[in-house]
Amino acid sequence: MLNETKVFQAEGITLEVVDSLYNQCPPSEIKVHACTKAQKIIIRNGTVYLTNLMPNNGLGYVELIGFLVELYEASQVYRLPDVEFAYWHDDNAPGESERTADGKWKWPFAPHGLPPLLAWSKAAVHGAVLVPYCGAFRCPRDSFDAIMGEVHNLSFTPFSQRSEVAFGRWNIFCAWYYRGALKTADGQPAPCPRAHYDELHHKYPQLLLTAAMGRNTSDGTLAHGVPLHSQHKHKYLVSTDGWSISSKFDKYLLLGSAILKAEGLTYGWYYPALRPYEHYLPIMSKHKDDILEVLEWAKAHEAEAEAVGQRAQTFAMRNLNRPMRLCYIFRLLTELSKYMKYTPDCSRRAQCVPLVEEIKFLAKHDHHAHKCRYQEVLAQYGYDDPDGKPGFSGYEELKRKHEEIPAHAGFG
Known part of the structure; x- marks a missing residue:
């Protein structure tokens, strides 16, 4: 996935195009432009700074908090390069950063580059x-x-003793591409798999x-979440x-079961390294009901299905662990x-807040203190980080700054 940085080969990353992230959002934009919803960041001399703060109604999303915590840890494990x-x-990702019909990239808020x-x-x-x-x-x-x-504990339930009923549990909502953009091999539009x-x-x-x-299950009971x-x-x-992408898929890779993954158009950072039939069994691929054929094959070839689950688990433990993620972030920013x-x-x-101070702020905030394991990084690095203020001395200042930012309709 590091190859994706080649989108910057032609124009490079110029001050002009980065400044476009800070310009006032065009009022005509239907989509929420990155000047509002994106978290802007500068890394200078190894220290990470936030150059904007989220309004209260944009604060607390675990997708943002988790990245900030992991980025801070990466900055303590590695010397991160100067980058914005x-x-x-x-x-x-923002719809404005799209490939055009002629193969070029568009970003309408600056004359050149992404x-x-x-x-x-x-x-x-x-x-x-x-x-x-x-x-x-x-x-x-x-x-x-x-x-x-x-x-280790999961391994006490061997594959042969697990239930043969294929399990899935979700809320019914689906990505934009299940509205006709994604087709199965028979040429038909793929239905929303969660509903189907x-x-x-x-x-x-x-x-x-x-x-x-x-919704009701086949025996009339109400379906609920299963840990x-x-x-x-x-x-x-x-x-x-x-x-x-599903936030559960990464975790499913660890469980040692054979994963039946519905095909899609979106993907995560490591997806290109996965191989169908090696790490998972593709469904919603040949036709909308091919899950039935895949299950029939899996039950007739149990040893091979078990091996798929084992390879998925091995892949995840070797490549998706925290040290590997921190290394990936370092290499990507490099x-x-x-x-x-x-x-x-x-x-x-206009502002440049040390990331360590924002993490301390979140760790003390009434509504966000329990949303992530902040102390895993603060206890190791945060309290004697020379680039941040000692203790929680910046809490009230940051609380006031977040409250001063007008709420935005693009959030929540």
Whole structure:
């Protein structure tokens, strides 16, 4: 995925195009422009600074918090290069950074080039550069990091003793590309898998337990959430995308079950390294009901299906662990820095808040203190970080600054 930085090869990253991220949002824009919703960041002499703060109604999204915490940890493990960029924490990368019909990239707010926009999910048409979905990897109780610590316990349920009913659980909402943009191999538009597999569950309850949350299952009970720590009891796990990539897919890779993954157009930072039939079994691929054929094959070839789950688990533990994610962030920012046509400096921006201070602020905030494991980094680095203020001395100042920013309709 580091190759995606080549979108900057032609023009480089100029001050002019980065300044466009700070310009007042065009009132005619239907989509929320990155000048409002993106978190802008400068790294200078190894220190990470936030050059804008979110309004209160844009504060607290785990997609943003997780990235800030992981970026701060990366800055303490590695000497990060001088670079300026923006992080887009919404489900899909800004639609304005798109490839045109002639193969060029467009960004309508500057005459030349693309700004460096980092995102955790995108389609190939977007010019954003992917980073890990850090919030899902490290913040919740059932985060990737937490489940990785339980792999030993999961192994006590061998594949042969797991249920043969394929399991999936989700809310029913689907990405934009299930409205006709994604077609299966038979040329038909792919239906929303979350809704379609809910219907298939009622037709084939002996094969599928894929009821959407809040709807009745085939036995008349209401479907509810099932902890990820318990889903490994099924041989086959069905993964579907929501508004964008599934935050559960990374975790499913750890469980040792064979994953049946519905095809989609959006992808995450490591997806190109995965191989169908090697790390997962593709569904919603040949036709809308091919999940039934995949399950039939898996049950007739149990050893091969089990091997798919084992390879997925090995891949995840080797490549998606926290040290690898921090290394990836370091390497990505190093690549970005090679295209910088100017030296980033806080003097050009209206505010420049040390990232460590924002993390201390979030760790003390009544509504956000429990949304991530801030102390994992603060206890190691934050309290004697010479680039931040000692203790929580910046809390009241940052609280006031966040409150002074008008709420924006693009959030929440």
